[in-house]
Amino acid sequence: MSNPTCEQCESTPGTTYAFHYGRRAARTGTGQAGTEPVFRATVHGRSPATGEYEVGGLEAVILCDGCLTRARARRAGRLVLREWVRTPLIAFAYLVWAVVVGAWAWQGNWTQAAIWLGGGLVLSAAVYAVTYLILESEDFAQHTAVDLHEEKLREQGWDLFWTEKEFGHLTPH
Numbered sequence: 001m002s003n004p005t006c007e008q009c010e011s012t013p014g015t016t017y018a019f020h021y022g023r024r025a026a027r028t029g030t031g032q033a034g035t036e037p038v039f040r041a042t043v044h045g046r047s048p049a050t051g052e053y054e055v056g057g058l059e060a061v062i063l064c065d066g067c068l069t070r071a072r073a074r075r076a077g078r079l080v081l082r083e084w085v086r087t088p089l090i091a092f093a094y095l096v097w098a099v100v101v102g103a104w105a106w107q108g109n110w111t112q113a114a115i116w117l118g119g120g121l122v123l124s125a126a127v128y129a130v131t132y133l134i135l136e137s138e139d140f141a142q143h144t145a146v147d148l149h150e151e152k153l154r155e156q157g158w159d160l161f162w163t164e165k166e167f168g169h170l171t172p173h
């Protein structure tokens with residue numbers, strides 16, 4: 001028995017990852033009767049009970065390690081660009097850095113220019129590496145799974161997706 005094939009690359013055997021899907025509860029009724037196992041839940045998050053939700057079910061996605069590693073690397077890159085480089089103080093530091101590198105190059109001091117350029121790149125690579133390492137693998141796999149099946153579920157009317165951990169904040173009743 002070999003594992004089922006990864007849905008992303010369609011070549012390598014993968015592992016099953018599952019996430020929960022649902023939507024905001026309609027004001028009346030309990031959703032489409034007789035289709036999905038629907039129940040109501042209340043979210044207990046940072047703010048008190050933020051609403052009622054219909055939980056549609058569990059969606060399984062097959063993903064291989066290679067695809068997850070590549071997707072994780074891309075996500076780390078996006079996080080670094082969004083959360084790190086765009087922080088005003090950090091962005092300013094990068095600007096200063098670019099000016100310093102440019103100034104050394106302008107003066108023809110290539111040794112200093114290379115040192116500053118290299119230093120900045122090494123620091124950026126370190127930030128990227130740390131970001132990559134702290135991305136929690138399980139939640140990350142589920143986010144990747146959501147990316148792959150989101151469109152299909154949205155067409156069916158489900159527009160909220162929860163990882164296992166997020167789902168734990170939903171209390172069925």
Ligand SMILES: [Zn+2]
Binds near residue numbers: 007
């Ligand atoms: Zn794959």
